[in-house]
Amino acid sequence: MPKIVFEDKHYQSEVGESVLDCLIRHNVSVNYSCKSGVCQSCMMVAVEGEPTPGSQLGIRETLKRQDHFLICACVPETDMLVAVPDSIGSTFEARVISLDKLAEDVVRLRLVRPENYDYLPGQFINLTNSEGVSRSYSLASVPELDDFLELQIRRVPNGRVSGWVADTVEVGQVVTISQPSGQCSYMPGREDQPLLLVGTGTGLAPLMGIVRDALRQGHHGPIHLYHGSSKAEGLYLVAELTDLEEANDAFYYQPCVSRGELTETSQKKLRSGRAADLALQDFANMDGWRVYLCGREDMVKSLQKKVFLAGASMQDIFADPFVFSERVSSEKVDSEKVDSAKVIQKVDAT
């Protein structure tokens, strides 16, 4: 009978026994609830060995591709090495290719993509500074289109990592990054589905990766990107996104400014108002839509609820709330870091 390896220990399974039952029988403490493949509270990652197809029913496509499965619904056919999602932490070294200022407080950092470094556009990675402090940043690049990794980093007041990037990091320097995590990505299938992407600030980074990946994979339903900033100066890559819009019939780009009046000299494309409000105003019925939300936590959580109430299915809503460490006291920064290891939760900044 197959063996299950979990947290460096081996457990012998019995005939017809699920991975969960095997672990329970060996008194291993694991999360579970319904034991019937429904509630998903027992989800793990198959690091080695194949999850059975039945153990991946109802799981998001993005997670399936990352070998997530439900251990209660998997009677293993081969030996398996399983792990709690995102508990597997390997690090990589990456050389800095370029550092560019995109907006007043936003820097674009491009890194050499390490060998065998697989990721999905929209995922995030941890970047570690010279003192060993890590913060999470989303990837704006697409592995099939870009040979570099791109991060867009907003400088946070007293930010320990963002300040380090802005003031100290130089081209040619080698920095430490984690493997990618997160499930806010484009998945092929249902190419006709309308997509709504709403991002504030550097929430644009993952959304740019997702948009370019969707177009690359032949998505032909309409793709609407709303990028919000409080001031017009906070918007960035406006020209690049406008070019992308002109080159793709299905892609619509809407930069939004939430505070202050737009001046005569403002770009014609700009609209006044919050990105989230404008998007909801434009699309009252979200039934059948796929939605990606990235940026400030309060915006993401509130919009997640609103698009769900407007008809989008929870399975089709991908939310990536950024938690900024500046808002927490210094002793809480470490627990915020731990949070960043969770699949959905994300610490952006400092």
Add this chain to the structure above:
Amino acid sequence: MSDSLFDRIGGETAVNAAVDIFYRKVLADDRISGYFDDVDMEKQVAKQKGFLTMAFGGPNNYTGTDMRKGHAHLVERGLDDSHFDAVVENLGNTLKELGVADDLVGEVAAIAETTRNDVLGK
């Protein structure tokens, strides 16, 4: 009628079809939506699926103690019979919307009813 309620109602497929409709009704219901603020929606959906699976007579290992613990903080905030009734009402309306036969809806409501005292900490 040898099949279980869970099989007759459509099993996991029915749970997946019901969860969005049910959760949307609950969030839009002013009587109870306040109890669902400040929750992680993804985790909440997983819990709703667990609840629906149980209410549909499906396999589950919920215990009365779990139910008590899981709702104690809501009872402190004033959760009472009227809120429980509202949830059961939304559940029934969800099933009707999905075209589930009345007798099955009744069976589901009866199962949900068995959790009342534990949920309300009575």
